[in-house]
Amino acid sequence: MIVLGCDVGALATKTVILNDGSLLGWDITPNEGRLGQVAEESLARVLKATGLDQEEITSFSGTGWGKKYIPYPHRTESLINCLARGARWVRPSVRTVVDIGGLTTTVILLKEQGGVLEYRNNDRCASGTGFFIELAAQALELPLDELDPAAGRAQKRAHIGAQCAVFGESEIISHVNDGVEPSEIVAGLTYAVGLGAATLVRRVGIMPEILVTGGVAKFKSVIRSLEENLETETCLVACDPQIVVAIGAALAGAEFK
């Protein structure tokens, strides 16, 4: 059974296609403010990548902050539900899921059998999210894929005290103007993001195994900071961590059928 899941996040739209539990193809497209059109584009891209026709797909499920903007007919699922399912699919033994997305960080504790035990997100503040990293990268005039290498080169970390993404950006600009080494600024900001996520995790609780998902999970320096602040190890996903929620949405659709 071929099923599709679409996760419309704050910063990017992710679409995946599964067939009987196997990942056939996926697409990640940045939103750039064009909410409805991106879902269409992402769908077109994933169909092209898999060589499938839209008619061959038996179920379309949408989730995420912007799911109401998905223009093609679909059923909807809660983000928590999709995150839990997706995480279990990529790593059956997971108990704690830390999803660090564009605007929201979500932490879920799973029961041994897989249902959700407890969850929390940072719904009042955008600190420590992907948006902050994007703002920072712009301020530093660095492409996102150069952040990890830069953090790795740093001899020390520049201090970034602000939790607020807006103020944090100003702090970074001040550091740049003061001539602080960019690699040190990057080290400081990835540390701050990991610390922010760790603080949220501690409010929910930690149970191994811990899985980190979401676009921000692609930054190894953030994961290192998270692990340092939680004093524990985390696991990585085999697939792109940014599509885990979309996978969960597709799986929910399959079960529904």
Added chain:
Amino acid sequence: MIFAGCDVGSLTGKAVILQDNEIKAYEIMRVRPRPEQTAQEVMTKALDKAGLTFDDLAYCVSTGYGRERIPFAQSSISEISCHGRGAHWVNPEVRTIIDIGGQDLKVIRVDRFGYMADFTMNDKCAAGTGRFLENMAKILGLSLDKLGPIAFEATRPVGITKTCTVLAQFDVLCLLTDGETKADISAGIAQAMAERISKMARRVGVRKEVAMTGGVAKNSAVVNSLQEVLGVQLYEMTQVDPQSIGALGAALFARERFERQKRVKG
């Protein structure tokens, strides 16, 4: 005798030249990368307007976030004191000052002499600050000075529940996509600001007369909403630019310090 005050904030720099108890000239500009550059430039511009030079200044006091880095100032004083002093000079009946700058929101209560009696401040979160309005204006594709007036054309203000600047930005993006008008959204933004501000203000208590200072005081929609939410008419500064009040207070302190110095020496 000519005195000057220089207020270097996070987003703008302000300079005021005081002579014979009158504001001879003032200037407001966007900050340069370094506070020293901002201070030098804004003060030079103000002096030029007054037809004066740095040598004409008897005393200069600096204030604001960048106050320690202004080489031509003889001393620096906290912006809280300067705002209190400046607002009191404009209207001696002022007892509560709501100062909203680029990155912070302060509520200052002053006594009848203009000295600080109590204050509270938010500088950890951009909600309710000038940054909030700037970001909103950007998303709506409006210049900052159009954001206020357009709100008065609202027919049905939308509710913006998120105080976080970043989250509210995304809310606004959704509202625009859903077809809400800029006027209605702007009215909702003003309302959200007003509620955030009044929450802070109630911490120290609101006593008339209440004045707003800082750049946000120029957003008529926010002023209006705030009056509604607080249930009190604000004293509006018409003769003096509310954004220059910090620098004005610094100039007044400059005069005071100079005269004290003279007495001590004499």
